Amino acid sequence: MRTLTVAAFVSLDGVMQAPGGPEEDSSSGFRFGGWIVPYADKTTGQAVQDLFSQPFELLLGRRTYDIFAAYWPNIQADSTHHTIADLFNAVPKHVATHRADSLAWHNSHALKGNLVDAINALKRQDGPQLLTQGSGDLVRQLLAAGLVDELRLMIHPILLGRGKRLFDDNAQASAFTLVNSISSPGGVLIARYIRSGEVRTGSFEGVR
Structure with missing residues (x-):
């Protein structure tokens, strides 16, 4: 049995759309593509390296997938990003798609049949953790099905107002435990949460 980790860059209001560049995803008129770039520093860079330091499959x-497949195979060996590129190019990539015949990136595999059943089957296998990066539509389905074991969030000190969000009203109610957190010099909160069961409630009535 293996775990499923969702890693995401998010704004204070939960937007995760197009963090890395202006051309990444401008759908619905989103005009803030590349909003994480001004906050990049050694602390956030180390957090990314730490995320990929343990064995994983994407x-x-x-x-x-299409954004990654157009970018990572073309990273040169002398690039500062070549280590991550080597990892992404080599590891198995499991893709939620109806166009299985167009998965040309090395070691890519289409998820077959019902999405939730397919991911449950992957989780039951032996192997490294499953790691989801970006993929907002998929992540919201994973959260709705209660399949997410861990959240690795980099929360940026900005409000974007509109855009695709990490969470929606369909997420399954779940409790998470904060395992660790640090902040970058630019104010990015880097937090790791592990799922810890059901949501608990209470009342302050009678409490003095």
Whole structure:
């Protein structure tokens, strides 16, 4: 049995759309593509390296897969990003798509049949953790099905107002435990949460 980790860059109001560049995803008129770039520093860079320091396989939605497939195989060996590129190019990539014949990136595999059943089957296998990066539509389905074991969030000190969000009203109610957190010099909160069961409630009535 293996775990499923969702890693995401998010704004204070939960937007995760197009963090890395202006051309990444401008759908619905989104005009803030590349909003994480001004906050990039050694602390956030180390957090990304730490995320990929343990064995993993990628679990991706189709839009994110296409963005990654157009970028990572073309990174040169002398680039500062070549280590991550080597990892992404080598690891198995499981893709939620209806166009299985167009998965040309090395070691890519289409999820077959019902999405939730397919991911449950992957989780039951032995192997490294499943890691989802970006892939907002997929992530919201994973949260609705209660399949997410861990959240690795980099929360940026900005409000974007509109855009695709990490959470929606369909997420399954779940409690998470904060395992660790640090902040970057630019104010990015880097937090790791582990799922810890059901939501508990209470009352302050009678409390003095």
